[in-house]
Amino acid sequence: MAAEIIAITQQKGGVGKSTIAMHLGAAFHEKKKRVLVVDADGQNTLIHWSSAASDDNSGIPFPVVNLSEAGGQIHREIKKFVNDYDIIVVDCPPSITEKVSGVVLLAASVAVIPTSSSPADYWSSVGLVKLVQQAQVMNEDLRAVFLLNKTEEKRMLTRELKVALEELGFPLLKTQIPTRECYKQAMALGQTVLQMSDRGARLAAAEIRSCADEILAML
Template structure:
């Protein structure tokens, strides 16, 4: 097997990189895939997340800390590609970190979680340049913005809609809303899937994101297709 690699990037702190990484990694692993999370952030949040799980119910994906590799993280990740179906790389914030660029060099998909507020979005637009620079070396990289922490029942503010095109990165169909269960699942070292009925809406968002990412990768999802389509 050769792992498909998904990098989760945004130099803006707190946009939801680790949350997206862990929920998506867990969802894909639950579908019977062997999944590795590369914690490329010296903050070690993904590592701590998985370490918070009960011994009886371990986090469904493995986690390895590779932040020390810095600009060479792509070389380190390559060592794992034959052993996993999917590798998700949780990148650190900070515009001057060489890690996102290195991770994107070997990635099939880049996900950029952003909070749809003008301040967050302005601070994140710089990721466009990083992705465009990498495109010279990795011309099959596909990128999506993923709106995170959306407020329920409100449409996107006009200011946000104006900033979105500046990214020149297509928007994922799936949006992640602001929900307490996303925070709670981190405390338990799990994904929202383990939180029962109160997490139904979140589970469906995460499953939709997993479907969408697999579709981008050209991997058929388990959902039944409509006849004649």
């Protein structure tokens, strides 16, 4: 069976697209899925991240490829891999003016839209919803979910944002990803939190696994 393509996309920069893409890849890999993670962003965060480990054994245990040069043809490049993997996770660039996110969405089964609690994230989610809806005209199987990242549950704004996001028309994953220092450490070490053993990383790993389960249930 051809791989399911999961697009991690949001117009706004810095919401955690690359962090979520790499960690979902790690959780799917742990569940014995054949995973490919695609770096579709010219900043190449995932390529740098996957080459940051101090040795071959401690690094990212699945392939990460750079397709950021493919631009509006990226869906054709991704299709070359679909017979060799179960899941392809694509880290999209923080822009919907270039064609990349739009064409990835045409090939995807699920769009995961990370957002934090800032109003600016909400406003850019509105633009992303339109992009997903345009893609759904051609790709009827495409589903989309919001994922709250960098949450601080006690803050009122987060609760209000949750309601506002749901009103945009796509569901919100039950699992939220709190702000945890271990995500930055993982990136610096060339690892994911699933490979780290301190308490924060163990809590983070459980949250990531639960997110991955919710997404797998959508496929």
